[in-house]
Amino acid sequence: MSWSNERVELLRKLHEEGLTASQIAKKLGDVTRNAVIGKLNRLGISNKSKIAAAKKTNASKDAEAARKADMREEPNAPAEDPGKSGLASVKDLNGQQALLEKQQNDIAKAEAIRKKSKKLSLMELTEKTCKWPYGDPATSNFFFCGLPVAPGKPYCEVHVALAYQPPTSRRR
Numbered sequence: 001m002s003w004s005n006e007r008v009e010l011l012r013k014l015h016e017e018g019l020t021a022s023q024i025a026k027k028l029g030d031v032t033r034n035a036v037i038g039k040l041n042r043l044g045i046s047n048k049s050k051i052a053a054a055k056k057t058n059a060s061k062d063a064e065a066a067r068k069a070d071m072r073e074e075p076n077a078p079a080e081d082p083g084k085s086g087l088a089s090v091k092d093l094n095g096q097q098a099l100l101e102k103q104q105n106d107i108a109k110a111e112a113i114r115k116k117s118k119k120l121s122l123m124e125l126t127e128k129t130c131k132w133p134y135g136d137p138a139t140s141n142f143f144f145c146g147l148p149v150a151p152g153k154p155y156c157e158v159h160v161a162l163a164y165q166p167p168t169s170r171r172r
Contacts, residue, residue, distance in 0.1 A: 003039060008039070011024060012045065021033045021036040021040070024036045106158070109158045110159065117143070117146055118147060119146065120146035125144055129146045130145035130149055130159055131144055131149075
């Protein structure tokens with residue numbers, strides 16, 4: 001299929017009418033949607049600017065409607081507690097601080113447990129030994145913890161605390 005001057009003019013006309021690439025392809029007959037998009041791009045014609053302008057217009061209309069809705073609110077309506085949102089953020093900060101302290105405590109425990117570990121190789125691991133790796137597997141000083149595992153987990157109690165973090169407030 002070749003793009004003759006007549007077909008290019010028809011493509012431009014259909015595009016200006018606001019038809020989609022799929023609709024233009026159906027009208028032209030023997031071209032695909034991607035061929036239409038490719039030709040429009042090569043001609044320097046793009047819907048991107050129209051779409052961006054439409055989104056910007058819609059966003060400004062939404063913002064204006066929200067502003068008008070705020071102005072229509074009853075003047076005697078009870079105001080929101082200004083400290084309410086601040087209180088929530090303080091609780092979040094306290095929760096994050098507590099989580100950070102717990103993580104630091106868990107890391108300290110993990111360093112202590114490293115000294116107590118049995119330093120097993122991969123071939124020595126069983127379903128009852130902790131599979132927490134230490135070091136680089138490509139080196140000779142690589143080993144696994146080897147302490148007894150927590151019930152239903154592949155790691156000992158200390159490493160379970162490191163591996164399975166509780167969800168943060170953002171994730172919840």
